[in-house]
Amino acid sequence: MSERWTVIRSGTPTRISASVLVVVGIAMFGVPFAFRTDIVQQLTTLCTLLIMAMMWNVLAGYGGLVSVGQQAFIGFGAYATIFLTQRDVPAYLAIVLAAVASGILAIALAPLLLRLRGGQFAVGTWVVAEALALLVALDEELGGGTGVSLRGLNAITPDWRRAYTYWLTLAFTLLLLTLVFLLLRRRSGAAIRAIRDDEEAAASLGVRVKPLKFMLFVLAGFGCGAAGALTLANTLFIQPQSIFGVQWSAYMLFMVLVGGIGTYEGPILGAILFFLLQDWFAQYGAWYLIGLGVVAIAFALFLPRGLWSLADDRLPFRLLPVGYALRPAR
Amino acid sequence: MTYANAVLQGVFLGGLYALFACGLSLIFGVMRIINLAHGDLAVLGAFLVWSLTTHLGAGPFVALIPALPVMLIVGYLLHRTVLARSLRGGPLTPLLTTFGLAIVVQNALLQAYSPDVRSLGGAAGGIATGSWRLTDQISLSYLGVLILATAVLVLGGLHLLLRRTAFGREMRATAQDPDTAALVGVPASSVYAKATAIAVATATLAGVFLAVRSTFDASSGPTQLIFAFEAVVIGGLGSLWGTLWGGMVLGVAQTIGATIDPQYSILAGHLVFLIVLASPRGRSLFAFRREATA
Numbered sequence: 208m209s210e211r212w213t214v215i216r217s218g219t220p221t222r223i224s225a226s227v228l229v230v231v232g233i234a235m236f237g238v239p240f241a242f243r244t245d246i247v248q249q250l251t252t253l254c255t256l257l258i259m260a261m262m263w264n265v266l267a268g269y270g271g272l273v274s275v276g277q278q279a280f281i282g283f284g285a286y287a288t289i290f291l292t293q294r295d296v297p298a299y300l301a302i303v304l305a306a307v308a309s310g311i312l313a314i315a316l317a318p319l320l321l322r323l324r325g326g327q328f329a330v331g332t333w334v335v336a337e338a339l340a341l342l343v344a345l346d347e348e349l350g351g352g353t354g355v356s357l358r359g360l361n362a363i364t365p366d367w368r369r370a371y372t373y374w375l376t377l378a379f380t381l382l383l384l385t386l387v388f389l390l391l392r393r394r395s396g397a398a399i400r401a402i403r404d405d406e407e408a409a410a411s412l413g414v415r416v417k418p419l420k421f422m423l424f425v426l427a428g429f430g431c432g433a434a435g436a437l438t439l440a441n442t443l444f445i446q447p448q449s450i451f452g453v454q455w456s457a458y459m460l461f462m463v464l465v466g467g468i469g470t471y472e473g474p475i476l477g478a479i480l481f482f483l484l485q486d487w488f489a490q491y492g493a494w495y496l497i498g499l500g501v502v503a504i505a506f507a508l509f510l511p512r513g514l515w516s517l518a519d520d521r522l523p524f525r526l527l528p529v530g531y532a533l534r535p536a537r
Numbered sequence: 538m539t540y541a542n543a544v545l546q547g548v549f550l551g552g553l554y555a556l557f558a559c560g561l562s563l564i565f566g567v568m569r570i571i572n573l574a575h576g577d578l579a580v581l582g583a584f585l586v587w588s589l590t591t592h593l594g595a596g597p598f599v600a601l602i603p604a605l606p607v608m609l610i611v612g613y614l615l616h617r618t619v620l621a622r623s624l625r626g627g628p629l630t631p632l633l634t635t636f637g638l639a640i641v642v643q644n645a646l647l648q649a650y651s652p653d654v655r656s657l658g659g660a661a662g663g664i665a666t667g668s669w670r671l672t673d674q675i676s677l678s679y680l681g682v683l684i685l686a687t688a689v690l691v692l693g694g695l696h697l698l699l700r701r702t703a704f705g706r707e708m709r710a711t712a713q714d715p716d717t718a719a720l721v722g723v724p725a726s727s728v729y730a731k732a733t734a735i736a737v738a739t740a741t742l743a744g745v746f747l748a749v750r751s752t753f754d755a756s757s758g759p760t761q762l763i764f765a766f767e768a769v770v771i772g773g774l775g776s777l778w779g780t781l782w783g784g785m786v787l788g789v790a791q792t793i794g795a796t797i798d799p800q801y802s803i804l805a806g807h808l809v810f811l812i813v814l815a816s817p818r819g820r821s822l823f824a825f826r827r828e829a830t831a
Contacts, residue, residue: 273632275573319815326571327774329632330766331814337763338807345800453759457640464633493644500640507633508622 214531225527232381239370247373251441253482254376255434256462258383260474260481262430263459265387268469269399270423271406273325275456276332277431279339282451284309284432285439286343289355293348298359299375302436306379309432313425321420333453340451354446357439372440379433386426391471391529395419403469454496461499464506467513471529476515539796542675547792549678551785552685553750556743557765558772558780559692560736565774567712567732568624570631574639575740576762578615580755581642582608582741583657583748584650590660597657597745604745605738612737616730624729639758646755657748665749684746688784691739692777699777708732760803767810 217225239247259281266272287305292298316335323331344352360368390396401409402416410416439445458481466477488495506513561575572578582604589600615638623634658665661680668678699705707728710718715725747753747761764787772783787806794805 267629271629273629275636319811323814325569325628326565326573326632327770329573329636330571330763331770333759334763334767334807334810338804338811341800341804341807345804457636460633460636493648496644497641497648500637500644504619504634504637504641507626507630507637508619511626511630 211535213535216531221527228527232384235377236374239373244366244369247369248441249482249486251369251373251376251437253478254373254380255437255441256458256482257380257475257478258376258430258434258437259455259459260462260466260478261383261387262427262434263456264463264466264468264470264474265423265430266427268463268473269403270420271402272321272420272424273329274332274427275329275453276334276336277427277459278451278453278455279332279336280309280313280428280431281435281438281455282336282339282343282445282447283312284435285445285450286349286447287432288436288439289349289357289445292357292359298357298440299371301359302375302433302440305436306429306433309435310425310429312432313428316428317421317424321417321424333456336451336453340447343451344447352447354444356444360440360443372437375440376437379430379437383426383430383433387471388527388529390422390426395422396529399423400469457496457499457503461503463513464503465513467515467519468511470513470515470519471527472519473513473515477513480514539674540793543792543796544789545675545677546681547789548785549681549685549788550792551768551781551788552681552688553743553746553784554764554768554787555781555784556684556688556691556739556746557761558768558784559688559695559777560739560743561762561765562769562774562777562780563695563732563739564736565769567708568620568631568729569628569712570620570624570635571766572733572736573632573635573762574642574758575736575765576760577639577642577646577758578608578611578737579740579744579747579761580753580758581611581646581744582737583744583753583757584646584755585741586745587650587655587657587748590657597661597749601742601745605741608741609734609738612734613730615737616726616733620733621726621729639762643755643758650755652754652756654752654754655748656752657745658750661749680746680750684750687742687746688781691742692781695735695739696777704728704731764806767806771810771813 235250238250259277263274263277266274266277284302284305287308288298288301291301291304296304320328320331320335343349349355363371391399398409398414398419401412401414402419406416435450438450462477462481463474464477465480466475467473484495484499488498491498510516557576557579561572564570564572564575585607586597586600586604589595589604590597593600619634619638620631623630664679664683666678667680668676670676697705699708707718707723708731710721710723711725711728718728719725743761744753747757768784768787769780770783771786772779772781786809790809791802791806795802797805
């Protein structure tokens with residue numbers, strides 16, 4: 208039997224689809240030359256949503272850490288950018304530094320929060336987000352509760368500013384997509400998926416759960432910080448209540464659940480869907496959010512693997528080779 | 538003297554937080570899940586009572602008499618429709634569904650009642666405003682005493698229910714091992730549904746007291762959930778009386794913070810919570826989990 212099957216990373220269709228995706232990703236850099244600026248701005252929003260969905264999926268889908276407080280890092284990234292630009296750091300450099308600072312914040316918070324499990328972790332992260340929002344609102348230099356604008360980008364003409372912001376956002380998106388891809392491809396990928404499926408069983412087989420969770424938490428902190436800083440660069444104005452608002456967690460939950468929790472492609476699909484829904488239905492206010500909540504509950508209960516599972520089960524190949532497949536040997 | 542007053546008011550405020558927290562603690566103790574919609578269900582209860590008082594002209598405490606059975610049924614149905622199914626989906630699913638539920642309840646209230654800030658204080662009459670003056674600076678409000686007394690009664694009642702009744706024994710058995718409990722004829726889903734019903738009813742009670750004591754609006758839920766959770770963690774997870782002490786510690790932290798500067802009130806509560814989490818004892822607090830609801 209054994210010589211009639213072989214374990215493979217990818218077949219020809221998977222290689223083709225992966226190459227196409229890489230080419231599309233790189234071609235996205237050309238968008239500002241071909242499309243109007245409002246489309247560029249919309250795509251920037253889509254990319255920040257994609258980063259958030261991916262990071263929340265890394266936490267909840269792979270680490271089993273459902274966070275209701277990732278807005279702590281989103282807000283921290285945005286306000287760290289403000290803090291740095293107030294000290295004459297160039298704005299785009301400040302965004303990169305703010306993302307790194309958010310990663311460091313995650314390192315500092317990890318010993319405190321990672322000892323919590325399940326719902327305790329969820330609410331624990333939320334308290335951190337609330338505490339940070341209150342601290343920021345107390346600081347008059349950061350605009351207090353009324354909000355603050357990002358200065359330092361005024362020198363650039365609006366068209367170029369949007370293009371630069373878009374390029375930086377896209378670069379972060381591709382960087383994080385690559386990081387998560389490599390994380391899943393390497394030895395750690397098997398361990399992470401083992402934790403996803405059953406933490407106790409994984410630990411009993413010798414998977415070092417704690418360092419891996421720490422890594423996922425820090426990666427998610429870094430990514431969400433970047434998303435927050437880039438949201439600020441895209442909108443140029445933030446308020447503590449909205450950037451630290453729990454609605455970010457609701458959006459992330461929706462994107463990941465609808466797309467497919469614990470899959471690589473699911474959050475990408477979820478982010479695109481959410482982006483379109485927001486475009487069409489956001490005008491309905493409370494009804495729109497009620498709809499989001501109902502759909503999220505329905506997916507959690509009836510289609511827990513999300514929309515991507517529908518495609519994944521039918522496709523004869525993977526879009527990206529993150530796992531292994533059994534094929535008959537030739 | 539202002540600090541003495543702050544501590545006293547904090548203790549009474551703690552009664553309210555304990556009342557919010559006991560339902561959260563009960564559901565966690567029995568089902569091992571944290572109901573992220575707990576605060577929003579409390580606000581839902583407060584709005585129900587608000588509707589009853591405006592339409593019937595009754596006081597909020599009279600309106601509680603029909604409202605509590607309604608919320609018991611709401612809790613029971615909530616478990617039968619959403620929670621029971623999500624419990625089968627693994628440890629993460631209840632968190633995802635209750636968070637989704639929180640969004641739905643909050644925005645449905647926003648849609649139905651507008652974002653206006655309301656209070657039941659006016660409808661409650663003298664009990665909401667009256668107080669005993671002990672000294673020039675220290676006074677005891679009737680309402681604070683009533684809330685704390687209710688909290689002690691509810692916690693004591695739950696304690697007796699768990700310790701002394703057949704249903705309490707079933708709940709403790711299910712909390713320890715649902716499968717074995719089912720083997721000896723205690724169906725877990727029925728026990729869970731009743732526990733959820735009780736938890737939602739206590740949340741309603743807390744929501745109404747919040748509404749009488751100060752103000753509430755459609756988006757008040759999440760803050761109350763956070764306070765309730767902080768009270769539970771400070772007091773020790775799964776311990777009912779610990780919840781009361783936890784609520785009082787949180788209340789005192791907030792009132793002392795507010796005495797220094799009103800802006801520091803909630804922040805001081807968060808800080809105490811984070812300190813408890815960071816302290817070495819924070820670990821052992823969670824070690825009590827096995828003896829949940831004991």
